[in-house]
Amino acid sequence: MKTDNKIIIVEPSYLLSSGLAHCFDDSQNLTVTVQLDSVERLHEKLYINNPDILIINPLLLLYSDVISLRQIIHDFPDMICMALVSSYVDRNVLKQYNDVIELNDGKQKVISKIYASLNDSGSNASQTENIELSNRETDVLVAIAKGLTNKEISEQLFISVHTVITHRKNIIKKTGIKSVSGLTVYALLNNLIDESEVNK
Numbered sequence: 708m709k710t711d712n713k714i715i716i717v718e719p720s721y722l723l724s725s726g727l728a729h730c731f732d733d734s735q736n737l738t739v740t741v742q743l744d745s746v747e748r749l750h751e752k753l754y755i756n757n758p759d760i761l762i763i764n765p766l767l768l769l770y771s772d773v774i775s776l777r778q779i780i781h782d783f784p785d786m787i788c789m790a791l792v793s794s795y796v797d798r799n800v801l802k803q804y805n806d807v808i809e810l811n812d813g814k815q816k817v818i819s820k821i822y823a824s825l826n827d828s829g830s831n832a833s834q835t836e837n838i839e840l841s842n843r844e845t846d847v848l849v850a851i852a853k854g855l856t857n858k859e860i861s862e863q864l865f866i867s868v869h870t871v872i873t874h875r876k877n878i879i880k881k882t883g884i885k886s887v888s889g890l891t892v893y894a895l896l897n898n899l900i901d902e903s904e905v906n907k
Contacts, residue, residue: 712825713756715741717749717763718791723810727762727791730814736883737821746771753783760821762808765790765800776803787824819892826896839881845899847874851887852894853904 714731716739718724724742731737741752746767753761761779768776779788790796790804801807805824808817840848843864850860861868879885884893894900
């Protein structure tokens with residue numbers, strides 16, 4: 708999995724922008740490089756930072772005479788554009804984006820949407836990365852996604868706690884994900900676990 712997916716957030720609300728950026732604090736492969744409160748310098752920042760993902764309030768582009776979504780897609784065809792919605796936006800407008808992040812989306816759901824968009828675009832082939840995990844590492848990953856502690860995992864797999872910790876370190880190194888929520892999303896996206904099994 709790519710370990711340096713760069714994100715630019717464009718949202719006039721400081722609280723909303725900061726709250727969203729906080730979702731990625733413990734992710735090794737999702738990094739917010741720029742936060743803007745308007746689109747005035749967006750094109751410049753896109754060229755300078757060359758982000759993988761743009762998360763933007765769609766109303767800023769809808770009513771802008773400085774830059775448009777069409778122009779952004781044309782100039783940065785490989786970049787993922789996600790709409791950050793906190794009020795009503797026409798459905799036809801939202802269809803132009805890779806996905807939509809809504810105000811009531813939780814942290815795990817936001818990360819899940821981003822990973823799914825990365826996979827769909829081909830920018831992040833997380834499913835192919837799964838083959839790098841050994842069978843035992845996959846077992847440990849599934850157990851982590853189910854919410855088991857290191858001690859519980861060691862008892863379930865008949866290995867020492869030290870071995871569990873070693874496997875966890877290897878999983879983090881290979882996937883680039885160090886948070887439990889991120890690893891859970893990874894397991895879900897790669898069909899290693901069913902959503903009904905999470906936190907059982």
